Amino acid sequence: MTNWPLILSISKTHLLTKIKQTVIASLGVTFGIGSYITLVCFMTGLNGMLDDLILNQTPHIHIYNEIEPSEQQPADVFDAFKNSFNVIHSIKPKLSQKKIHNARPLVKYLNEDPRVLGAIPQVKTQIFYIAGSIEIGGNLTGIHPLDEARLFRMSDYIVDGSAEALHQTDNGIILGIGIAKKMSLKIGDRVQVSPINGGIFSLKIVGFYQSGIADVDAIQSFTTIKTVQRILGQTNSYITDINVKLHDIEEAIPLARKIEQQFNLKAIDVKTANAQFETGTTIRNLITYAVSITLLIVAGFGIYNILNMLIYEKMNDIAILKATGFSGKDVQLIFMSQAMIIGFIGGILGLLIGYGLASLIDTIPFETEALPTITTYPINMNPLFFLIGFSFAMLSTFLAGYLPSKKSKKIDPVQIIRRQ
Amino acid sequence: MSPVLEAKHIHKYFKKPILFHVLKDINFKVDKGEFVSIMGKSGCGKSTLLYVLSTMDTDYEGDLFLNNNRLTNQSRDQLSYIRNKHIGFVFQFHYLLSDFTVLENVMLPAKKLAEKSYQEIEHDAMEKLKMLNIDHLAKKRAFRISGGEKQRVAIARALINNPTLIMGDEPTGNLDSHNSKNVFDIFKRLSEEIGLSLLVVTHDEDFARQTNRIMTMEDGKIIS
Numbered sequence: 189m190t191n192w193p194l195i196l197s198i199s200k201t202h203l204l205t206k207i208k209q210t211v212i213a214s215l216g217v218t219f220g221i222g223s224y225i226t227l228v229c230f231m232t233g234l235n236g237m238l239d240d241l242i243l244n245q246t247p248h249i250h251i252y253n254e255i256e257p258s259e260q261q262p263a264d265v266f267d268a269f270k271n272s273f274n275v276i277h278s279i280k281p282k283l284s285q286k287k288i289h290n291a292r293p294l295v296k297y298l299n300e301d302p303r304v305l306g307a308i309p310q311v312k313t314q315i316f317y318i319a320g321s322i323e324i325g326g327n328l329t330g331i332h333p334l335d336e337a338r339l340f341r342m343s344d345y346i347v348d349g350s351a352e353a354l355h356q357t358d359n360g361i362i363l364g365i366g367i368a369k370k371m372s373l374k375i376g377d378r379v380q381v382s383p384i385n386g387g388i389f390s391l392k393i394v395g396f397y398q399s400g401i402a403d404v405d406a407i408q409s410f411t412t413i414k415t416v417q418r419i420l421g422q423t424n425s426y427i428t429d430i431n432v433k434l435h436d437i438e439e440a441i442p443l444a445r446k447i448e449q450q451f452n453l454k455a456i457d458v459k460t461a462n463a464q465f466e467t468g469t470t471i472r473n474l475i476t477y478a479v480s481i482t483l484l485i486v487a488g489f490g491i492y493n494i495l496n497m498l499i500y501e502k503m504n505d506i507a508i509l510k511a512t513g514f515s516g517k518d519v520q521l522i523f524m525s526q527a528m529i530i531g532f533i534g535g536i537l538g539l540l541i542g543y544g545l546a547s548l549i550d551t552i553p554f555e556t557e558a559l560p561t562i563t564t565y566p567i568n569m570n571p572l573f574f575l576i577g578f579s580f581a582m583l584s585t586f587l588a589g590y591l592p593s594k595k596s597k598k599i600d601p602v603q604i605i606r607r608q
Numbered sequence: 609m610s611p612v613l614e615a616k617h618i619h620k621y622f623k624k625p626i627l628f629h630v631l632k633d634i635n636f637k638v639d640k641g642e643f644v645s646i647m648g649k650s651g652c653g654k655s656t657l658l659y660v661l662s663t664m665d666t667d668y669e670g671d672l673f674l675n676n677n678r679l680t681n682q683s684r685d686q687l688s689y690i691r692n693k694h695i696g697f698v699f700q701f702h703y704l705l706s707d708f709t710v711l712e713n714v715m716l717p718a719k720k721l722a723e724k725s726y727q728e729i730e731h732d733a734m735e736k737l738k739m740l741n742i743d744h745l746a747k748k749r750a751f752r753i754s755g756g757e758k759q760r761v762a763i764a765r766a767l768i769n770n771p772t773l774i775m776g777d778e779p780t781g782n783l784d785s786h787n788s789k790n791v792f793d794i795f796k797r798l799s800e801e802i803g804l805s806l807l808v809v810t811h812d813e814d815f816a817r818q819t820n821r822i823m824t825m826e827d828g829k830i831i832s
Contacts, residue, residue, distance in 0.1 A: 194719045205707040508703040511664060512717040512765065513692020515685045602659045605699060605777070 195518060198509075199525045202502070210530060213494040217534025217585065218541060220487020221577045224480045225542020228573045230549055231476040233566035235469060242465050244341045245399065246458050247431030248440045251288065251447060254454035258282045288453060291427030298432055298447075303439045308335040309427040311416040317409075318380040318388065319371045326367060326407040328381060330416030333362075339433045348375055349395020359415055361391035365398040366406030381409075381419070389419050400556070488584035491534075495527050495592045506596050507604035520597035527589020528582065535581030539574050610676060611637035612772050612805040613661065618670035620653075620660060630656050631668070632828040638773070641803040643795065645816040648825035654809045655777055657825070661807065662695060662775055663687040675772060692721050696766025700778040703762065704750035710737070710761050711746040718768045729768075736764040740794060756787030763794055774798070776808040780815055792818065 203210045263274045288294065291309055298307035311330035316323040336342040337351035346362060354360045363379060373379055378390045391411060398405055417426050434440060440457035447455040459466060499506070506519050550567040618634035621627060630653045638644050648654045659665040661672065663679055666687070672679040674694060679687065704713045714733040718724060724732070737743040740760045745753055750761065759779060766774050774795070780788035792815055798804040799820075808819070816822050824832045 191720060191722055194716075194722070198716075201707050201712075504703060505705050505707075508705060509716075510688070511662070511691070511697050511699075511703070513688050513720050515688040517685070518688075518720070600664075602664050605701075605703070606655065606659075 190518070190521065195521050196525055198522050199529060202498070202522070203526055203529060206498070209494060209498065213491055213530045214534035214537065216487055216490035216494070217531055217581050218537040220483050220490070220584075221535055221538025221581050222541035222545065224483050224580070225539060225573055225577050226545040226549070227483070228476060228480050228577075229542070229546040229567050229569055230565070231472070231479075232570065232573075233568040235472050235476070236568050237562065237566040238472075239469060240341075241400070242462055243437075243458070244344065246462065247340070248434045248437055248458045249432040249444045249447065250456045250461070251294075251430040251432065251451075251453050252428060253284060253286055253288055255281045255284065255286075286428050287422075287426050288428065288430065291430065292425060294451060295427075295430055298430065301443075303434055303436070303443060305433045305435050306335065306339045307430055307432045308332050308339065309413065310429040310431060311413050311420070311422075311426060312428045313416060313420055314384055315419070316382045316384075317367055317371065318382055323382070324367065324370065326364070326381075326409060328361075328409050328411060328416060328419070330413035331410050332413060333410070336410075340431070345397055345399050346395045347398045349393075351395075353394040354410065354412060357392060357394050359389075359391050360394040360411060361415075362395040362397045362410040363393050364405040364408045365396045366402060367409065368393070368396050370406070383419050385420075387419070387421075391415070484580050484584060487581075488588050491527065491530065491585050492588035492591070495523065495530075495589050498526070499523060499592045499596050502596075503599065503604050506599050507601035510599070510601040511605065516597040519599075520593045523593035523596050524586075524589050527585045527593065531581050531585025531589075534585070535578045538581060539578055542574070542577065543569075610640075611673075612640050612642075612675060613638040613807065614673040614676075615661065616671040616673075618657070618660060618668055618672070620656060620665075620668040630828050631660065634670070634828075634830060636823060636830060638805050638807055640772075640805055641799055642821065643799040643806045643819045644808070644821045644823060645819040646807070646809045646823045646825060647811070647813070647816050652825045653828040654825045658775060658777055658807070658809050662697065663691050692717055693769055694772050696763075696769070696771040696774040698759065698762050698766050698774065698776040698779040700781040704758055704765075706749070706751035708750055709746065710742070710748050710750055710753065713750050713761060714764045714768055717765060721769050733764070733768060736767050737761075740764050756783055756790060759783060759787065759791055760794070763791070767798070771804070773805045773807065776806070776810075778810055778812075779808060780810065780812055788812065788815065 257279045261274075261276055261279065263269050263276055295307050295309050298304050309332070313328055313330075315326055315328045317326050333342070333351040333354040343351055347365060349362060354362050361379060361381075363373060368374070371379065373393055375393050375395065377393050379393055380388050380390050382388050397408065397410060399408070413427075414424070417424055420426065432443075434443065437458065441459055444455040444457035444460075447453060509519055509522075510516070546567050546569060549565050552565050553563060554565040555563060614637045615634050618631055619629070620631040622630050634657060646654045646657065656665070660668045663672075666684070670680070674690065679690065682690070704710075705716070708716070711730070711733055714736060715729050718729040718732065719726075734743055734746065737746055740763060742757055742760050742764070745757060745761070750758070753761070776795075780791050783791065795806055795808070796818070799806050806819075808815075810816055822832075823830050
């Protein structure tokens with residue numbers, strides 16, 4: 189049987205008469221939680237942006253035919269040399285075709301796999317961009333524009349024009365922004381390209397592509413698969429690459445292994461392709477957590493300190509409350525409730541301040557070549573962070589209030605009354 | 609007449625800094641309406657006895673009865689309740705909650721007891737304050753009033769739950785003679801008019817002489 193209204197009214201009086209102290213204690217929580225929210229929103233926002241920078245454009249599994257030397261050279265299989273130590277100089281790569289054998293059925297097979305979000309074929313080739321007598325080397329990739337936009341957010345990197353325009357335009361091309369600058373081209377112009385095996389094709393520019401990596405933008409252009417196949421003089425079964433996006437990125441490694449074994453192709457998973465990037469993400473997350481935990485712990489100690497002082501100041505009150513019939517538990521609840529009220533108010537204010545600061549950061553202009561679609565600093569306003577922040581405010585004030593209030597429960601009123 | 613408070617063979621030891629036998633076989637009764645004072649030199653154990661009797665100090669041997677209920681070995685929460693309902697305290701230092709108003713100070717024990725509505729408690733508290741002629745201070749903060757006034761507020765607080773027994777630890781020890789007399793007169797009136805039992809530890813011989821009975825203590829024993 190606890191008389192909550194009475195206990196809360198006593199806490200309220202204590203808190204209101206020492207309003208300055210209460211405000212300072214609450215501000216301790218507020219700043220702790222506020223900076224936690226701000227920091228975590230900002231840092232995870234940046235992390236997310238950096239992740240997207242790589243992951244959006246990168247297929248989870250990239251399947252292609254690698255030009256490489258045979259693993260087993262003839263000398264290795266010849267019985268006469270079986271027991272000898274063979275040294276072979278100047279090994280040449282094995283002559284194999286660039287195209288993936290039976291690519292269409294393979295794409296169909298992959299798309300039916302429940303783990304696969306989408307598998308789309310590409311045709312990659314080297315070409316020359318021709319500007320008068322000057323030939324500039326480059327890459328032309330044939331794509332399904334709409335699928336690319338859907339799965340790999342290609343539209344984010346098309347600064348002018350659109351993937352739809354490429355889809356609708358016969359003999360269209362989305363030109364790397366670097367080449368466009370070099371050749372002073374604009375949308376609607378035509379650019380002449382020449383594949384390595386000769387011939388000149390005129391393509392209409394429907395957009396510009398900016399990946400953020402200047403070296404790529406200076407060579408890379410996109411057109412439809414059909415157009416590339418026509419330029420190369422190949423049939424519509426000519427596919428050089430298959431890009432796979434999965435539902436769960438963790439499946440990339442096992443699936444890539446399986447494809448390599450099953451189809452005798454090279455399949456690179458995103459983790460292998462971007463190992464150093466993985467490490468970077470992990471470390472950045474680690475830093476975020478370390479800093480947030482530090483902030484929250486510092487806030488917790490502030491509350492502990494202030495409540496401890498409060499209880500020392502209120503020794504006489506504790507003694508008199510106990511002498512007039514309040515139980516130790518009542519007294520403990522009085523101080524616990526003060527701590528929780530401070531935590532609650534401080535926590536809520538902290539969330540508001542955190543939200544305000546994060547929103548402010550969200551409006552600060554941030555322009556980078558690397559990410560043409562981003563104009564302000566990225567903020568990841570995840571409700572989970574607010575939940576964690578608030579829970580921690582309550583938890584830390586609970587712990588910070590628990591120890592001092594436990595002490596107040598144990599205080600012997602006789603000792604205090606007689607000490608005078 | 610049945611005794612309000614009865615102590616049987618009370619022994620108490622202080623264990624620190626060395627073992628010390630502070631109360632030795634204390635036996636006595638306080639009857640209803642009786643005004644008893646305990647006198648004795650400093651260190652004779654009279655305050656210690658009072659705190660044992662008050663139920664705040666539970667570390668003793670022997671038996672203690674309030675209205676024929678045995679208090680010894682009851683749980684702390686139970687004792688808190690008994691203290692709240694049946695015993696009123698007045699200390700030498702007034703021990704009001706300084707953050708609260710006079711009225712709130714008086715009302716707190718009754719709110720804790722929670723047997724009456726807020727309005728009833730407020731009404732009772734004002735009655736007690738009026739009885740002690742301090743009702744004009746009701747809305748003042750406790751730390752803004754004088755020592756004599758504080759002591760009367762403390763008495764009002766002790767009375768709020770209509771206890772059977774009031775205990776005082778040198779309630780006039782810190783007051784001048786005028787205020788001492790005032791407090792004494794209030795006690796006397798309570799004992800005669802309401803039939804309240806009072807047990808007061810004091811150094812003040814004038815004060816003690818006017819009570820119904822004086823218990824004198826020496827070296828942890830009651831000698832008269």
